[in-house]
């Protein structure tokens with residue numbers, strides 16, 4: 143007779159692995175594991191010759207028909223009994239994997255804080271940080287014990303402060319660890335290990351939160367959002383509000399509303415650069431309920447913030463891209479600020495766009511989503527026009543502050559006048575000087591994408607190229623090195639030309655470093671600082687420069703696009719854009735849209751205080767429609783013109799777009815694989831509903847030592863596009879192609 147009806151049953155786990163592998167795998171669980179394993183838990187399994195930490199995506203009572211017991215292996219260790227990935231997140235991850243055609247394991251990995259899936263066996267899993275804590279055991283009665291001075295000091299400190307972390311006790315009382323040990327032996331104190339929270343915002347205490355009385359337009363926008371939130375069903379808004387129109391205040395109120403409805407709120411922001419500033423304001427408003435997610439936090443901080451959200455201790459999440467997967471419970475609102483930003487798109491597998499994932503998550507969880515921007519993406523504005531999103535407008539700045547006036551400076555005439563190219567027109571230089579004389583501040587922006595200083599031989603005309611990538615190396619004056627911005631290859635500046643051996647090395651182009659130097663030379667009294675990718679690598683330096691600028695210790699800030707966004711400096715009355723032309727000329731169908739957005743955003747930086755601002759744009763293409771409409775601050779006219787261009791040339795939002803990138807060290811192989819893919823695509827395209835382009839060398843044709851070829855697929859029918867792409871890839875694999883060398887990108891944001 144069986145005891146209690148049944149023997150423990152064996153079951154099987156279907157797992158996804160955090161690798162660029164599309165299929166899932168099945169493993170046998172032992173009796174104990176069978177009872178405890180759940181979908182969303184981590185499971186250590188043997189895979190090939192190694193061992194990986196996988197994620198359980200399903201528990202099966204029986205083997206699928208395609209497998210037999212001898213086909214499968216035993217799982218090793220079940221890491222979690224409480225799944226790290228809850229059912230909602232697992233479902234969202236499945237949607238992402240399916241829509242973007244990327245491996246489920248990669249998506250789950252991206253959804254979790256880093257360090258949750260160590261590759262090697264025995265490597266430690268992310269754990270809470272433990273710290274020694276000291277507390278008094280007995281009321282202090284120094285007569286009873288013969289205590290030394292140091293011991294007394296330690297006890298007195300504890301008495302006045304209460305329980306303390308060991309490290310701060312040692313510091314505050316100035317005693318050694320040995321003193322503490324002896325007090326512990328005497329049983330006067332207790333030392334225990336306790337989990338500490340690593341708080342990335344611990345320094346935000348002094349920040350005050352101002353709460354404004356809403357203006358009438360703000361009120362009307364908020365009311366519409368709140369009404370939808372009350373209904374508890376999915377709704378989507380596009381908030382088109384000019385810079386300075388008070389969108390942020392609306393986001394905060396709506397988040398507050400979510401909390402008061404007993405739900406949670408999430409806010410996604412594009413740039414790491416603006417998270418610290420803004421998240422402190424949120425912390426000031428919502429206190430400890432705020433958790434912050436972004437990639438420049440340390441691993442431990444990220445783990446702790448994630449845990450607080452998972453436990454339900456934090457109900458407001460602010461973060462960059464991957465925060466869209468935060469395990470918030472009962473999500474009521476997602477705000478996507480600056481929704482047009484391309485940094486919502488992950489630029490490596492799994493390729494997903496957090497804005498679009500946010501929409502889907504809101505649908506699945508019956509939440510409200512608010513996309514906000516001064517320059518909505520063409521796609522989102524198109525969706526609003528078609529009625530998929532409710533359009534909300536804030537056309538005016540708070541307090542009717544005037545918009546900055548923008549003016550184009552025609553660099554062709556500057557060139558004609560001087561007979562040679564100039565970096566700064568006289569008009570811009572005069573403006574910088576006058577602004578300084580009035581005690582106001584300026585921002586000088588260099589559109590650095592693909593634009594930087596490099597070295598050229600004046601004798602043979604050669605530039606110095608990266609040995610691994612198809613780009614010139616960028617000159618960094620302060621370190622006297624040349625660096626590849628793709629693979630980080632560095633070398634010392636050559637004394638002679640590597641090609642011809644002559645010594646006529648010449649520096650071309652203006653990096654932000656040179657702009658800074660030129661300004662300092664021209665105006666010795668001008669206090670100039672620089673912010674760009676090189677200095678932002680160091681978060682503290684970056685924040686310090688912004689703080690100094692904000693405090694008026696710097697007159698002119700020189701930097702790249704990142705300066706265009708989010709920051710609020712009331713004393714800035716001049717923004718100069720040194721060169722927009724490189725951005726306009728990029729081989730990308732979104733080049734005009736990006737340029738329009740850049741100028742509009744940057745104009746939003748000028749004149750946020752009481753004085754009007756002005757923007758000067760230097761260009762060799764003064765009649766370009768993106769510049770004209772940006773100067774007129776006329777989004778809708780730009781939108782209409784750009785939309786016609788997209789329609790005429792069959793680009794999104796009129797077609798679905800996918801790109802296939804074939805990469806590898808062997809040029810012949812890359813070329814033949816991409817030709818084979820084209821053949822398979824054509825074969826799968828019987829109904830002729832897709833249009834193929836390529837293969838052609840990708841605009842960046844060599845990267846990190848690999849050659850790159852690109853194919854584009856366009857179709858008015860998204861389902862058909864996917865069917866054709868999937869069929870072609872499957873046939874290519876059946877024919878022996880290795881898919882690890884092929885990246886399929888659905889809805890690529892840039893086709894470079």
Ligand code: ADP
Nearest residue numbers: 354355356357384385386387388389390391540
């Ligand atoms: P946006 O996010 O649309 O660029 P912000 O929310 O940053 O605009 O608002 C611009 C400025 O106006 C900020 O300094 C903000 O504190 C202020 N502000 C916002 N709403 C109000 C209000 N109702 N009354 C007064 N000032 C406001």
Ligand code: ZN
Nearest residue numbers: 608611626629
């Ligand atoms: Zn390189």
